[in-house]
Amino acid sequence: MTLSVQHLWLIPALPLLAAAIGALTPSGGRTLAASAAIAAMVAAFVLSCCALVAALADPTANLTYNFTWFDLGTGAVRLGWLLNPLTAFMCVMVTFVGTLIFVFSLGYMHDDENFTRFFCFLSLFAAAMLGIVVSNSLLFLFVSWELVGLASYLLIGFWFQKPEAAAAAKKAFITTRIGDLGLLLGMVWLYHARGTLLFFDGGAGVLEPASLTALMVSTLSCGLAVSTAISLLIFCGAVGKSGQFPLHVWLPDAMEGPTPVSALIHAATMVAAGVFLIARIYPLMEADYHHHNLPIHALTVVAFIGAITALMGALIAVAQNDIKRVLAFSTVSQLGFMMLAIGVGSWVAAIFHLLTHAFFKALLFLGAGSVIHAAHHEQDMRKLGGLSGPMRVTFLTFAVGMMALAGVPFLFSGFWSKEAILHAAHAWDVSHIPLYFGLTAVVLTAFYMTRLVAETFFGKPRSHAAGLAHENPAVMTVPLVILAACAILLSLLAWPTPWLQHQLDPQAHTEPGGLSLMMLSIVLVALGLGAGWALYGRLLRTNASAPDPLAAALPRLHAFLAARMMFDELYAATFGRLSNGLAALADGLDRYVWGGLVNLVARLGQFGGLVNREADEDGLNAGFDAVSRKVRSVGQIYSRAQTGETHGYLRVIALGFVVLVLLVMLGGVR
Amino acid sequence: MTAALILIALLILGSTAVAMSLRNLIHSALLLVLSWMGIAAFYLWAGAEFVAFAQVLVYAGAVSMIVLFAVLLTRRSRADLSIAPASLRRAVAGVLAGGATAGVLTLAVLRTNLQIAPSAAPTVTVQQLGLELIGPQVASVLVVGVILTVALLGAVVLAASDRNDGKEDAP
């Protein structure tokens, strides 16, 4: 059974409907809200599979369905749906991972009093993400994009009683908003240049050759092509949403939300949106690439931002102690990999990594959630330990996720997608620096993931809460098992034949061979795993306060990394102080300059009034007083009609109106 | 065409009538938002897109917010939200007056011989509207601007917490 493109809107509409049901359910209706949300996601998953079947029937076609939203004078605002393999794969991934996270939340949020509200927000989040995916118009994409931002704000701040959670929600919202400003400007510019925001519109869309050529040949005074400038502005939005280098600071703080939310943000919905957006508008990003007289190409910027992010995230993750923070920085690092892949010209590899990463990162986060739930909300891995015995299912699935993330060869999907990215970086003819950054990040990834597993699961419990931990109910472990199976089975998408790549982009030429690079990366992974085991696995920590071996060896570097490279402090010292200074300046201007001016005018008026009054009292008043006494006595009689009751007045007006109309009708006054 | 109009009318009148008879003030205000959206739908139906957007922005967006603020600022407890029923006499008098007006208006409308244009709706683009506003109607625009400014200042003065509460009442 296939789903035609006209009905593609059903996929985001179903979770939206579930969100509406959740919003209208009183807080007692837990079963209704949760079952509506999960049923909607399952139905959306089925529809997505149908859409996938339809899309794979002809992978090269971009099936679109456009319609006019409203006419505004001479122009019309048009929206539309787009169905191609990219859309379909994303839909299937989001709905599948989303469903499992929803089911996991049943267990994780079981004791929370705002259970129905939680499911309402989760459904809204999923609906907004699916809206981004199916949209054929940058405008609708932007609307959904902002809805994703709103839903993430609501969910990160779900426990808004905690001041850190409220602050983290605000930080996420404001930081991503900075990027969204770029996206909005890029969108407005694109509309100004092309008069439409549809991606594909039978030759007239912005991603089609005619439009791309027009955007590429016109250049700005600074030498940039218009397409480069628009691409970079839109890329700003992706930088904010996907936690890339200058704007990554919100992503680790987003851990303050409930763990299923972290899983959803990091795996399926929020951060994936940025990578998806760049992959969607890839023709535009690439338009300037073969134009050699330009000072800079959009994709080069993307590649370097991605490479910096990948390395930086991996470095910081080495020195974090909170389980969820390690995973958060690993997400930053992996997103850097995806951007790197797009930048070096292989958006297919980026989407492949996005899909595999969604599964194993959701697995890792839900596994971490399972640990945290069992250990009574203890998240510091120095205080955990020894959980491999009591939490066997969680341990085994977590280990699968860890090996997939670290890129352990052949069996795990993460290996294949990471290889695809490294090969693409190797084949890039501009610079090899991103490749070296990526290889370093590979070593570090294997290292910190080994540390995470060793500290959390091996040795003896190092706190009371960890000692009491036991396995969670099936509603939480079954999603873990399914995700772990997927983390392994997804290898089949790329091996033995690169099936996914061919479906996504049939023209993509896959790099043959590259065996030496593959050997190199396997050696690097082994190096990382070995180093992690040597430092953390061989000599197990015995109590929670024992010093970290890495911190003992390199104390200053470790402290710098543990403080997350001081980005928050840097931003507080620069942008924070700048905006405080501006605010103080505005305050001073308002208080003294404008306020002084207003006061001066007021004084002048006061003086005029004084003169006036003197003239009035002596000259004019005497005569008026006599007249007004008469008026007053007449007024007293009339004032009896003034009851002071407003309803009475209004009623009399209404009756008077009725009488008037009757008079006109009966009297025949025309 | 007419069916859509009747649907819109049912939406407007139904939500308004329920809003005006509910006990809970917040619910009334939210239902009125629905009614205002219905009125915007009517404007869309009649082909006046710009007015529909203005209606959504001003009523469903701005006025509803002011109303909600006023509701929240003027309650002291949750019980205050649900207003005690007005006295029965007042309600009956109000409905009677409303009914009388309705009857008279209906009679007037039905007895008048109104000619209508068989053609489609007159189209007016935003550009034309803009030219109209800054051309022939520019004086009105300026007057409305003054009214809005004065209303803003007046609202601020009225709602500002005056320190000399007692003085005003002295004379």
Place this chain on the structure above:
Amino acid sequence: MNTLQLCLLISSALFCIGLAGALSRTNTILVLLGIELMLNAANLNFIAFWRFNPAPLPATGVIFVIFAIAVAAAEAAVGLALVIAIYRHQQNIRLQDATRLKG
């Protein structure tokens, strides 16, 4: 009965609901909202007459409604500020208690 008359009947009904509400409710906010509805009913008439005018004028009705909406917004702001002033004065917003203008 033609479509114009139907529109006029709808707006009359809206007007009368607003009037009945304004007359029978005691909460000042609801009375103000009733008055807003009556204004809206008038706007419906403008648009209806503009739409079905046998000799159409380009933009009159629309311009009229735009001004009416602007004035209504000003009215709502002042009205609700008045509500707050009344509340501060008498600690409730029952309209029948606000009778200080009694002669």
